Amino acid sequence: MNTQMLMDTARSMVAADKGLLAMDESNPTCNSRFAKLGIAQTVEARRAYREMIVTTPDLGECISGAILYDETMRQQKKDGTPFVKVLIDAGIIPGIKVDAGATDLAAHPGEKITEGLDGLRERLKAYFAMGARFAKWRAVIGVGAGIPSRGCIDANAHALARYAALCQEAGLVPIVEPEVLMDGEHTLARCREATEEALRTVFEQLCLQRVMLEGIILKPNMVLPALNCPRQETVEEVADATVHCFLRTVPAAVAGIAFLSGGQSPELASARLNAMNIRFKSRLPWALAFSFSRAIQQPALKIWHGEEAKVPAAQQALLHRARCNSAARRGEYGPAMEMTDV
Numbered sequence: 001m002n003t004q005m006l007m008d009t010a011r012s013m014v015a016a017d018k019g020l021l022a023m024d025e026s027n028p029t030c031n032s033r034f035a036k037l038g039i040a041q042t043v044e045a046r047r048a049y050r051e052m053i054v055t056t057p058d059l060g061e062c063i064s065g066a067i068l069y070d071e072t073m074r075q076q077k078k079d080g081t082p083f084v085k086v087l088i089d090a091g092i093i094p095g096i097k098v099d100a101g102a103t104d105l106a107a108h109p110g111e112k113i114t115e116g117l118d119g120l121r122e123r124l125k126a127y128f129a130m131g132a133r134f135a136k137w138r139a140v141i142g143v144g145a146g147i148p149s150r151g152c153i154d155a156n157a158h159a160l161a162r163y164a165a166l167c168q169e170a171g172l173v174p175i176v177e178p179e180v181l182m183d184g185e186h187t188l189a190r191c192r193e194a195t196e197e198a199l200r201t202v203f204e205q206l207c208l209q210r211v212m213l214e215g216i217i218l219k220p221n222m223v224l225p226a227l228n229c230p231r232q233e234t235v236e237e238v239a240d241a242t243v244h245c246f247l248r249t250v251p252a253a254v255a256g257i258a259f260l261s262g263g264q265s266p267e268l269a270s271a272r273l274n275a276m277n278i279r280f281k282s283r284l285p286w287a288l289a290f291s292f293s294r295a296i297q298q299p300a301l302k303i304w305h306g307e308e309a310k311v312p313a314a315q316q317a318l319l320h321r322a323r324c325n326s327a328a329r330r331g332e333y334g335p336a337m338e339m340t341d342v
Ligand code: 13P
Pocket: 022, 138, 177, 260, 261, 262, 263, 291, 292, 293, 294, 295
């Protein structure tokens, strides 16, 4: 295992107030986002959309790495330049989603297990050869009546740890993503309980599978009330609950924490990350960064709408969100940023 290379990659993924751009939606997920906006659901439309993203001028100022999906990893710009080369030339590290998605967990109604371990060693080797330097695996943990169960948390944590060890063997930094979902009506307190239990179990399994923590990035949810919970805590309360939860569960050796956005509005995701950095940054052992998909892409996708002529305006919107989140890493994001075309 090339320990130094893994540590260097992990560090550069969260360096200089930058963060990750998740653009690894599977074809069905990408298609369903296109369908909602009336955009054609074709290989060419997905390619054109991803070309708009990776050619955004100055994106490398705020984005350290981009998570791709298998189809995108193999695609090119219209002029034939591979997307991987476009990213590397922009100073952005290419990464790859390697899980095969979540499926129903047997004997656990309403719960999911993420698949994709079979043949993973060979796939990781191939992705490294194609230029990827990090990977992502997402486990989903729902909260509801009687869930999450121990069985669901254990099975997903075990799979995450097996994946992470294989990544490090292949020279890829694993992004370890145990996502406690914000769907439903549960309270922030229930999200905190589930997140704490999931993170404790994940780190126990990472330790058992001999994963080097200095060479991983944790991609967690924020500790939040569910979308339909009547009580919605303030930005500061969310920041405190999230950081206190991590202080109890995430070892100091971990290279960095890069949040998923999970269905929060782009503005709220930036504001909550900002509050965490204002209140805690100087006292934390790890960087608090971002690895957003929807909270960076959604405004740009709406503007682009499948139309070539809208590419410059969509790229401006994408860069704006990337800059807002980079400012949030410094604790310098605020409503004023949303009123100007930064
Ligand atoms: P969201 O930021 O839209 O939650 O997506 C992050 C991600 O990569 C989910 O796996």
